[in-house]
Amino acid sequence: MVAYGQDDFPEGGRGPELSPQQKRGKNCNDASKYRPINLLNVGGKVLEKLLINRIMHFLYSNELLNQNKFGFTPQKSTTDAAMAVKDFIDEALTKGHIVALVSLDVKGAFDAAWWPSILNALKDFQCPRNLYNLTRNYVSDRSALISTNSMRIETTVNKGLPQGSCSGPGYWNIQYNSLLNSKYAKWTTAIGYADGLLIAVKATTVAEVENFTNMEMSKIAQWSKENKLHFNDQKSKVMLISRR
Secondary structure: OOEEEHHHOOOOOOOOEEEEEEOOOOOOOOHHHEEEEEEOOHHHHHHHHHHHHHHHHHHHHOOOOOOOEOOOOOOOOHHHHHHHHHHHHHHHHHOOOEEEEEEEEEOOHHHHOEHHHHHHHHHHOOOOHHHHHHHHHHOOOEEEEEEOOOOEEEEEOOEOOOEOOOOHHHHHHHHHHHHHOOOOOOOEEEEEEOOEEEEEEEEOOHHHHHHHHHHHHHHHHHHHHHOOOOEOHHHOEEEEEOOO
């Protein structure tokens, strides 16, 4: 499902369309294997683009976003993220350390983005009041709608960013920023790309790196609980790197 605002439905007109796109290679009988693409009207997209551009300009101008966020970020690519991981590993191995890499994937990602968390982040950034108020209005009184030839189902929702919107990636980065800014220990670095997260931990022994990693994972678990997000266990991986 996708969230819509009341203003998206012109009086006497037709509301925006939801186009379910099946994920490649997935079971078509499972509703979760479809991407709910939101076909927004032109006016809505123009407003979204102006709003998120001004918010991101404010954040980038004041250097408020974590530098280890590479997805949905201008002038940063997958290669930059990979090189950041490589530099961490090279330095650790040169000093005789062992490195644990933990890759995590947010379950549902855009559909799971929690609006109160995004609004709180904008408050913490001291976002200009007009931009904050417009964002708060954007996520208020929204509903999810799916319609076919034989049925029409609508329900109120309090989370999720419409897939296909102009503002989705920007708002996602705003919420995700607090995860990258968590108080990790000096032996840890966190790197984000899109909705993925890589935690790199170094230590002198296997037992020590395991202990340190579990400490960091407990912080991430607490963050996910507070922000109503869940990580996909099936897509999460752990790798141990050592020259021993």
